[in-house]
Amino acid sequence: xxxxxxxxxxxxxxxxxxxxxxxxxxxxxxxxxxxxxxxxxxxxxxxxxxxxxxxxxxxxxxxxxxxxxxxxxxxxxxxxxxxxxxxxxxxxxxxxxxxxxxxxxxxxxxxxxxxxxxxxxxxxxxxxxxxxxxxxxxxxxxxxxxxxxxxxxxxxxxxxxxxxxxxxxxxxxxxxxxxxxxxxxxxxxxxxxxxxxxxxxxxxxxxxxxxxxxxxxxxxxxxxxxxxxxxxxxxxxxxxxxxxxxxxxxxxxxxxxxxxxxxxxxxxxxxxxxxxxx
Numbered sequence: 001x002x003x004x005x006x007x008x009x010x011x012x013x014x015x016x017x018x019x020x021x022x023x024x025x026x027x028x029x030x031x032x033x034x035x036x037x038x039x040x041x042x043x044x045x046x047x048x049x050x051x052x053x054x055x056x057x058x059x060x061x062x063x064x065x066x067x068x069x070x071x072x073x074x075x076x077x078x079x080x081x082x083x084x085x086x087x088x089x090x091x092x093x094x095x096x097x098x099x100x101x102x103x104x105x106x107x108x109x110x111x112x113x114x115x116x117x118x119x120x121x122x123x124x125x126x127x128x129x130x131x132x133x134x135x136x137x138x139x140x141x142x143x144x145x146x147x148x149x150x151x152x153x154x155x156x157x158x159x160x161x162x163x164x165x166x167x168x169x170x171x172x173x174x175x176x177x178x179x180x181x182x183x184x185x186x187x188x189x190x191x192x193x194x195x196x197x198x199x200x201x202x203x204x205x206x207x208x209x210x211x212x213x214x215x216x217x218x219x220x221x222x223x224x225x226x227x228x229x230x231x232x233x234x235x236x237x238x239x240x241x242x243x244x245x246x247x248x249x250x251x252x253x254x255x256x257x258x259x260x261x262x263x264x265x266x267x268x269x270x271x272x273x274x275x276x277x278x
Contacts, residue, residue, distance in 0.1 A: 047245050054237050057097055061230050064090045064112065068119055069223050080123060091116060104236075104259050108229055111277070115222040122215035125208060159184065162207040166199050221276040228270060232263050 067087055077083035091112055098105035160180070167173075174180040187200060236259040243253050263270065 047241055050237065050241050050244070053097075054234055054241075057094075057230070058234065060090060060094045060097060061226065064094060065223050065227060068115060068219060077123070083123075084120065087116060087119075103256060104229070104233055108226060108233065111222055111226055111229070114277075115219060115226070118215045118218040118222070122212060122219060125212050125215070159204070162203055163200055166203050170199075218277050221273050225270070225273040225277060228266060228273065232259060232266065235262050 064087075067083075067090065094112060095109055098109060100106065100109070163184075172183075174183065184200075236255060239258050239262075240253050240255065
C-alpha cells in the first residue's frame with residue numbers, strides 16, 4: 001500500500017525532508033567541530049608538554065655546565081666526594097630526560113660521560129699535584145699523586161711505556177707483570193725514593209702532568225661542544241613544536257633531517273670543537 005500524496009501535501013513533505021537534511025547537517029557539523037576541537041586540545045597539550053620538556057632540558061644542561069666549567073684554572077671543590085655525587089645526580093637527570101635510543105641524544109650523553117671521566121681524572125690528579133718549596137710536602141704530594149695514578153692505570157700499560165727508557169738505562173728487567181707491579185709499589189711506599197726511585201717518579205710525574213693538560217683541554221672544550229649541540233637539538237625540537245601547533249600532528253616530522261639541516265649553520269664550529277676534545 002503506497003502513501004497517497006494529496007495535492008497540497010507535497011510542500012509539507014518537502015519541508016519535512018529539508019528539515020531532516022538540515023538536522024543531519026547540523027549533527028555532522030557538531031561532530032566535525034567537536035572532533036576538530038578535540039584534536040586542537042590534544043595538539044595544545046602535546047605542544048605544552050614538549051615546551052615544558054625542552055625547558056627542563058635547558059635547566060639540566062645549564063646546571064651541569066655550571067658544575068663542570070672553570071675548575072681547570074680556579075680553585076677546585078673542597079669536598080670532591082660531595083662534588084662528584086652532585087655531578088652524578090645531574091648527569092643522571094640528563095640521561096633519563098633524553099631518548100637513549102635517539103642518535104643525537106646519545107651523542108650528547110656520550111660527550112657528557114667522557115667529560116665526567118676527564119674531569120674526575122683532572123681533579124684527582126690536581127688534588128695530589130702539590131707544588132711546594134718544602135721538600136717533605138713536595139715528596140708526599142708526588143708520592144700520593146703517583147699512588148693515585150697506579151690506581152687509575154690498573155694494568156700498568158701506560159706506566160710501562162712511560163718508564164721504558166729509565167728501566168732500560170738502568171738495566172732493570174722483570175720476569176713477570178707481578179714482579180714489575182710490586183717493584184713500582186715498593187718504590188712509592190718508601191720513605192726515601194733513592195736516586196732510581198726519583199728518576200722513575202720524575203718520569204711518571206712528567207707523564208701525569210701531560211695527562212692533566214689533556215684533561216684540561218677536554219674539560220674546557222667539551223662543555224662548549226655540549227652547549228652548541230644542545231642549542232641545535234633544542235632548535236630542532238622547536239621546529240617540531242611549530243609543526244604540531246599548526247597541523248596538530250608531527251608524526252611525519254623527520255627529526256634527524258631537520259637536526260642536520262640546522263647543524264649545517266654551525267658545522268665549522270662543531271668540527272673545530274670535536275677535534276679539540278679528541
